[in-house]
Amino acid sequence: MKFRRKPRETVDINLASLIDVVFILLLFFVVTTTFTRETQLRVELPEAVTGTPAPDSELKRLDITISADGVYSLNNHLLPKADLVTLMDALQKESAGDTQLPLSISADGKTPHQSVVTAMDAAGKLGFSQLRMTTVEAQVSP
Template identity: 55%
Template sequence: MKFYRVKKEAVEVNLTPLIDVVFLLLIFFMVSTTFTKESRLNLELPEAEGTPPAEELNVLELTISSAGSYSVAGESLINDTRDTLSQGLLKMSEGDTNQPLQILADAEAPLQSVITAMDVAGKLGFVQVSFVTMQPSTGTAEK
């Protein structure tokens, strides 16, 4: 008697359903994850260091109060709009945008007011814009 051996087929694991499930889980977790949005910037501004430069003549000073109101060369502006600030800077500089501009901002002044002042000065053509800070220990102005 002759016995025929039955050939065993090699066992294969079908990975297609496993890959499908893994991709579905990946898509599910990507869609269901919430991403945090930063609504405010946490800034730590540096302290002033260095020696003040020599005094420059005809320096135009723009002061920003803690309430965000502007004054140009010691004269307060009637409101805090960009147009008023632009007109005030042009009037006090007499159209000379090569004149140095110093921005003196209160420590409690809104950051948006400082950004608006820089933006208006840039659009008017002021190129020599600097900030005046206060030294924390003595309280004297530094440029």
């Protein structure tokens, strides 16, 4: 006995509504997301009991800031890489070849020693002679 087979129906899934829902969700996430871009490093300076404050009469200075993770910033501009060549290029560009500008290094108290030595090495190789290390004044306990 032969049975007749029913012809199979082709099943189509309508993707138009699914695409609409995905785009609405994407739009929702884009609108509700906040994009923050931090341009300054948070640095907790080490303490020192002795020292003299820097004079405020300087017009142009170079400030190297090093975070606890070893990320460099020159005059509040983050450097893309934390290596000697990048730091030297940024110093050369910012100083325009003037090695008489005062250069201060502000490193976090937990910064690896190698990061500070790299900053000092970059300044020395470029010929900077006025180098300062910044600290905060220690609280003297009675």
